[in-house]
Structures are given as structure tokens and as C-alpha cells.
Amino acid sequence: MRLTIAEERWPIAGSFTISRGSKTEVHVVTVTLADGGHVGNGECVPYPRYEETVPQVTAALEAASSRIEAGVSHGDIASVLTPHAARNALDCALWDLRAKQAGKPVWQLAGLPEPKPAVTAYTLSLDTPEAMGEAAAKASARPLLKLKLGRGGDAERLKLIRRNAPASRLIVDANEGWTADNLAQMLAACADVGVELVEQPLPAGNDEALRTISRAVTVCADESAHGLDSLAQLIGKYDAINIKLDKTGGLTPAIALARAAQERGLGIMVGCMLATSLAMAPAFLLTPLADVIDLDGPLLLKQDRVPAIRFDGSLMQPPPPDLWG
Structure with missing residues (x-):
């Protein structure tokens, strides 16, 4: 399995303000898992309020790359990665990959109700x-x-x-x-x-x-x-x-x-x-x-x-x- 990590910036329409401050763009980290025939993707937003940053999350994923590429399960992720945002991107990419491998939607694999509008x-x-x-x-x-x-x-x-x-x-x-x-x-x-x-x-x-x-x-x-x-x-x-x-x-x-x-x-x-x-x-x-x-x-x-x-x-x-x- 091959892991790809990327950082992306997405401009906000105007600005976004909450009680802690304002921002004009979002900075996300994406994870891609590829097995040669299928590709799974996940995205996370490291949040400074929870003491997580984009560089920190990217570094954590890179440091764990060999273990991830050797094969990781959903239950393994918490022991592989500390930042919760990094765990999120990897967990979601793994679900997406599993769905494509199985030819079934994630909601079925996860035992969830079928989502409606x-x-x-x-x-x-x-x-x-x-x-x-x-x-x-x-x-x-x-x-x-x-x-x-x-x-x-x-x-x-x-x-x-x-x-x-x-x-x-x-x-x-x-x-x-x-x-x-x-x-x-x-x-x-x-x-x-x-x-x-x-x-x-x-x-x-x-x-x-x-x-x-x-x-x-x-x-x-x-x-x-x-x-x-x-x-x-x-x-x-x-x-x-x-x-x-x-x-x-x-x-x-x-x-x-x-x-x-x-x-x-x-x-x-x-x-x-x-x-x-x-x-x-x-x-x-x-x-x-x-x-x-x-x-x-x-x-x-x-x-x-x-x-x-x-x-x-x-x-x-x-x-x-x-x-x-």
C-alpha cells in the first residue's frame, strides 16, 4: 500500500469569524492510500485550539508512513498516530479504500443506515x-x-x-x-x-x-x-x-x-x-x-x-x- 500526504489551501468566501478570531482560508491535510488498483482519500483540518497544526500532522503522518504502508487497520490507527486530525484523515482514507476494494459503500461496511438528503x-x-x-x-x-x-x-x-x-x-x-x-x-x-x-x-x-x-x-x-x-x-x-x-x-x-x-x-x-x-x-x-x-x-x-x-x-x-x- 502506498501513502501520499498533501497540504492544501482553500480560500474562504470573504472571512470567517468566531469569538477566538478570523481567517480567510482553510489549510487542510489530505491522505491518499493506493493498493495498485484502488485509491482511498481522506481530509483533515488540524486545529490550533486543540494544539494541532498542519506541520505537526504532516510530520506525524510522514513519520508513520512505513508502518502505514505495511498495512494498518482501523483499530491500529490510534497506536500509530497521536494527532487526532491525522488519525481522521487516515481512518477516512482507509474506509474509502476498503469500499472501493469491496465494491460496497462505506455505510454498508460500517453497519450504518443508508444516508438520505x-x-x-x-x-x-x-x-x-x-x-x-x-x-x-x-x-x-x-x-x-x-x-x-x-x-x-x-x-x-x-x-x-x-x-x-x-x-x-x-x-x-x-x-x-x-x-x-x-x-x-x-x-x-x-x-x-x-x-x-x-x-x-x-x-x-x-x-x-x-x-x-x-x-x-x-x-x-x-x-x-x-x-x-x-x-x-x-x-x-x-x-x-x-x-x-x-x-x-x-x-x-x-x-x-x-x-x-x-x-x-x-x-x-x-x-x-x-x-x-x-x-x-x-x-x-x-x-x-x-x-x-x-x-x-x-x-x-x-x-x-x-x-x-x-x-x-x-x-x-x-x-x-x-x-x-
């Missing part, structure tokens, strides 16, 4: 209240909007967005930007405009206030949630968990995490880092298990790779086999 959230980048209100008006035909919040003025942002997108369902991502002091006020402001779910309102590791605060809005773990080992500490604080393959280390552990979360009564959100359709494709297989889907990464780029997942507005189609899976 699904509505994804569409993200409004953090900006001034006025600018986010204008963005909401432009996106008001979309059924589900995700609002990046986490700075002063969030209550005003919520009011303007709701006014300009009266028919859209709303979810919020505070990206650890609120505090225990303003949490009750912000959750109440969300409830007032009909927000259905709030992601990671408090910093990971400083979210104990969630155990005792009453709320009318579902609170979802994101930065606090990684793999199975993080699940126990979420119980009693969060109502749902955002599963991202770059955090879990691939589709294989993401499936295990989704099933374990469901068994413990947690809702499931399937999310993504900002990336191309190649990164969305394996995550899309989790959508039959999910209550909320947030896989709009390609919609926020200037252009996607070819072939790509088709989006009919916010209705996301299953990935084409010539892309992945």
Missing part, C-alpha cells in the same frame, strides 16, 4: 449586530441558521437576526465566549428569540455552572467533547454532543461515540471544521443518527473540490461515490 445548518460569521442582521436577511430563506456569538452585543445580535429571519430555525455557537456570570442572561435571550440549541457557551474545563443552571434551550458540548474518554464528564452538564471527526480521530471512533452518547440520553449534533466536501463526506454518514446537522463547510468556501457534494440550498445530498465512500 439532509438539511444542514448555514453559518453566519460573528460580526457587528447590524452586519449579522443583514446577513440573516440574505440567508432568511434557509431553514436552519447557525449564529456565531460570544462577544459583547450578543443579545442585540439575536434580536436583529430573528427580526430579519423570522421563519428560520436558529442555533447558536458561543465558542466558549460566555461566562458563568452572563450565562443565565444569554440563555434567556436565546430562548426569547426561539433558539433551539446553544453550543459550548462556557470554556471547556470551566463549565461546571452548567450542572445547576436551569434552561429552556438545549446546551451542546463542542470544545468539551472529543472521544469516548470525554463522554462521562459531559453527563449532567450538557444535553447534547457535537461530534466532529477531527476531534474523535476519524469515522470509526465517531460511530462509537455517537452510539455511546445515544445510550446515555445525549442528543447528537454532527459538525465539522471549515473544509471541503472530502471532509464532509464521511461525517455525512452519521446524519441518520443526528438531531442537528452542521456540515456547511463547502458552502463557505470560494470554491469546492471536484467532484463535490451537491447542496440544493441547505439540502445536502449524499456524497457521490467518485468523491468518497
Whole structure:
């Protein structure tokens, strides 16, 4: 088996801002596995918030190349690679390769339900209240909007967005930007405009206030949630968990995490880092298990790779086999 590693940059349509900062492009790492007759592909986004960088992930893959090329199973990956983003790219490439070798889709090989078209959230980048209100008006035909919040003025942002997108369902991502002091006020402001779910309102590791605060809005773990080992500490604080393959280390552990979360009564959100359709494709297989889907990464780029997942507005189609899976 031959391993190929590549770094790619994909410009964002404009800029993308969350409470931690802004960016104008995404930097991804791709993995290709070839056995001489079939090729499998995977993509990951190393995320500095989790102390992972593109050079680090590339170096880890290169250092493990001989072991990978000698033959690696899904169960071996965690012992071969430390960065979770690197594990993700390799795990997804291996699934893609196995599917092509078997002539069967990944969802069948993984024992998952057949994926159907699904509505994804569409993200409004953090900006001034006025600018986010204008963005909401432009996106008001979309059924589900995700609002990046986490700075002063969030209550005003919520009011303007709701006014300009009266028919859209709303979810919020505070990206650890609120505090225990303003949490009750912000959750109440969300409830007032009909927000259905709030992601990671408090910093990971400083979210104990969630155990005792009453709320009318579902609170979802994101930065606090990684793999199975993080699940126990979420119980009693969060109502749902955002599963991202770059955090879990691939589709294989993401499936295990989704099933374990469901068994413990947690809702499931399937999310993504900002990336191309190649990164969305394996995550899309989790959508039959999910209550909320947030896989709009390609919609926020200037252009996607070819072939790509088709989006009919916010209705996301299953990935084409010539892309992945």
C-alpha cells in the first residue's frame, strides 16, 4: 500500500469569524492510500485550539508512513498516530479504500443506515449586530441558521437576526465566549428569540455552572467533547454532543461515540471544521443518527473540490461515490 500526504489551501468566501478570531482560508491535510488498483482519500483540518497544526500532522503522518504502508487497520490507527486530525484523515482514507476494494459503500461496511438528503445548518460569521442582521436577511430563506456569538452585543445580535429571519430555525455557537456570570442572561435571550440549541457557551474545563443552571434551550458540548474518554464528564452538564471527526480521530471512533452518547440520553449534533466536501463526506454518514446537522463547510468556501457534494440550498445530498465512500 502506498501513502501520499498533501497540504492544501482553500480560500474562504470573504472571512470567517468566531469569538477566538478570523481567517480567510482553510489549510487542510489530505491522505491518499493506493493498493495498485484502488485509491482511498481522506481530509483533515488540524486545529490550533486543540494544539494541532498542519506541520505537526504532516510530520506525524510522514513519520508513520512505513508502518502505514505495511498495512494498518482501523483499530491500529490510534497506536500509530497521536494527532487526532491525522488519525481522521487516515481512518477516512482507509474506509474509502476498503469500499472501493469491496465494491460496497462505506455505510454498508460500517453497519450504518443508508444516508438520505439532509438539511444542514448555514453559518453566519460573528460580526457587528447590524452586519449579522443583514446577513440573516440574505440567508432568511434557509431553514436552519447557525449564529456565531460570544462577544459583547450578543443579545442585540439575536434580536436583529430573528427580526430579519423570522421563519428560520436558529442555533447558536458561543465558542466558549460566555461566562458563568452572563450565562443565565444569554440563555434567556436565546430562548426569547426561539433558539433551539446553544453550543459550548462556557470554556471547556470551566463549565461546571452548567450542572445547576436551569434552561429552556438545549446546551451542546463542542470544545468539551472529543472521544469516548470525554463522554462521562459531559453527563449532567450538557444535553447534547457535537461530534466532529477531527476531534474523535476519524469515522470509526465517531460511530462509537455517537452510539455511546445515544445510550446515555445525549442528543447528537454532527459538525465539522471549515473544509471541503472530502471532509464532509464521511461525517455525512452519521446524519441518520443526528438531531442537528452542521456540515456547511463547502458552502463557505470560494470554491469546492471536484467532484463535490451537491447542496440544493441547505439540502445536502449524499456524497457521490467518485468523491468518497
